[in-house]
Amino acid sequence: MIIMDMKYAEDKIVSWLKEQVRISGAKGLVVGMSGGIDSAVTAVLSKKACPNNMLGVIMPCYSNPQDMEDAKAVAEKFGINTETVNLEPVLNSIAKELKDDPKNKKLEVANMKPRLRMVTLYYYANKHNYLVAGTDNKTEEMTGYFTKYGDGGVDILPIVDLLKTEIREMSRHLGIPEHVITKAPSAGLWDGQTDEGEMGITYDELDRIISNKLDGISIDKIKKYNDMFKKTEHKRRMPPGCEL
Numbered sequence: 001m002i003i004m005d006m007k008y009a010e011d012k013i014v015s016w017l018k019e020q021v022r023i024s025g026a027k028g029l030v031v032g033m034s035g036g037i038d039s040a041v042t043a044v045l046s047k048k049a050c051p052n053n054m055l056g057v058i059m060p061c062y063s064n065p066q067d068m069e070d071a072k073a074v075a076e077k078f079g080i081n082t083e084t085v086n087l088e089p090v091l092n093s094i095a096k097e098l099k100d101d102p103k104n105k106k107l108e109v110a111n112m113k114p115r116l117r118m119v120t121l122y123y124y125a126n127k128h129n130y131l132v133a134g135t136d137n138k139t140e141e142m143t144g145y146f147t148k149y150g151d152g153g154v155d156i157l158p159i160v161d162l163l164k165t166e167i168r169e170m171s172r173h174l175g176i177p178e179h180v181i182t183k184a185p186s187a188g189l190w191d192g193q194t195d196e197g198e199m200g201i202t203y204d205e206l207d208r209i210i211s212n213k214l215d216g217i218s219i220d221k222i223k224k225y226n227d228m229f230k231k232t233e234h235k236r237r238m239p240p241g242c243e244l
Helices: 006-024 037-049 065-078 088-097 112-128 138-143 164-174 178-182 195-199 203-210 219-231
Strands: 028-032 054-058 081-084 130-132
Touching: 006 028, 006 037, 006 130, 006 164, 028 037, 028 112, 037 054, 037 065, 037 164, 037 178, 054 065, 054 112, 065 081, 065 178, 088 112, 112 130, 138 164, 138 203, 138 219, 164 178, 164 203, 195 203, 203 219
Parallel strands: 028 054, 028 130, 054 081
Antiparallel strands: none
16 A cells, blocks of 8 residues: 655655754764664665764664664665664663563563663764654554654654555665565564554554555454544643643
8 A cells, every 4th residue: 555656755755854954953863773664764764865974873672683683784785884782781770770670561661662762862863963863654653653752752753754554665665675674563662572463453454544445444443543543642742731
């Protein structure tokens, strides 16, 4: 279900990224590279926009070792400079103070991983005067499937108007390694975690609902999406302030 030309989308995003860097007075872009296709696409497009001033940051934290290898493979193929920061000792220290297990699958612990990554990305952004380019796509944005002040804590969102289905097509258009494209999407919150398993609905189903192409989609799946959208509205808005 592709609804736009990928060459057009690539050129538009690269041009937009260049303009965002220019108007902000920044010197380049930094992207967290998780080993998944969203971060791969964002990193490659950022590299095209700022070929000499783009940094990919790999941040393992009780992650699947294959994810780090996949991130490195993308970086090597496209000539992306990277830094690797092991966040496990940091998470261990915080969890110890909280008297909790750093491998706990509950969200109060698991969500600390993307929030520690956000802190790390802004360290490099501040150090180099770069913007943090986020990796959230349209499907994640519309369902709220991102961590508030984690992977949602960024300066700009280059791929936020591309559905997950379109991200796969963009990945192939850009030449992302096929094994990165086809592996099960995962936020890496805990061992064995997958996006679709956690949500209880596939990305293809979500994209069809968002695009109002509902043939074959059950009422229960439509209701699930509507509930996700409503419950996560706060993630798509700035914090409300009390007006006196």
